[in-house]
Amino acid sequence: MNNTDFLVQPQWLQAHLQDDNVVVVDCQWDKNAYIRAHIPGALMRPGHPYIKATTEDGQLSKYLPTEQEFIALMAQMGIDNDTQVVCYDEWGNHFATRFWWVASYYGHTNVSILDGGWQGWLDAGFPVSFKGTTPKKQQKQFIVKQNPELKIELQELLDHLSKSDWQVLDVRSQAEFEGKDLAGNHRGGHIKGAIHLEWKHLLTHLNQSNEVNYFLPEKEMTALLEKVGVSKEKNTIVHCQSGVRASFMVFCLTKLGYPNVRLYDGSMSEWANESHTPLEV
Missing domain, CATH: 3.40.250.10 (Rhodanese-like domain)
Structure with a gap:
């Protein structure tokens, strides 16, 4: 990228x-x-x-x-x-x-x-508008160049789970991670061996809706990731419930220079609704 x-x-x-x-x-x-x-x-x-x-x-x-x-x-x-x-x-x-x-x-x-x-x-005190915006005319068609190394699918994740150079980072809430909140899934818990760090911890005001949530400084982000055991030396798979909160974490990891970061887009909406995928609480 x-x-x-x-x-x-x-x-x-x-x-x-x-x-x-x-x-x-x-x-x-x-x-x-x-x-x-x-x-x-x-x-x-x-x-x-x-x-x-x-x-x-x-x-x-x-x-x-x-x-x-x-x-x-x-x-x-x-x-x-x-x-x-x-x-x-x-x-x-x-x-x-x-x-x-x-x-x-x-x-x-x-x-x-x-x-x-x-x-x-x-x-910042800048102006706002209620008026709709007409999109600019596209100057040329978007040319796709897929980057398949940015995502991982269920079977490949299963194949890598036991490998020592791979790590899974779960960015859901603590209740979801512990299986107390099923989030509509058939099963609860987390992928065996997953590291947990809720995505919101990389913002400046955790759980304070009346504050502006900026991204934490890079040193603070890195310190939090290192504290929970996320290593730059390993391939990193990030997931949440539906791949959205995980996208936030992939953004942060990429910004910090972590190599080989992949999003499991199916996330728990897929994993926790299959019968053969391992979960623990």
């Missing part, structure tokens, strides 16, 4: 809002939040915030969009390979980093996250 500008600050975005090559994507959970107010010129991300493929019967699948679905999404938003994309949300940026991960998988290396998200923009 070539993207070195993982984060942008509100001041940078304010200065570049009118740039022809910049597209700002509002990744809120609820489209009504966008309708009420958003960053001027921002587009509302179409579709479900999980950014998953659609099944034949129109339901949300457990996995990322197909190549054709992603190409159509980019066309709908006027985004090509050269577009500078800046994403944000109001939920600690885990929906924004989901957009980043899907785009990264399909070869877009110029997607950044607005540090502090929607709250950071407001806290």
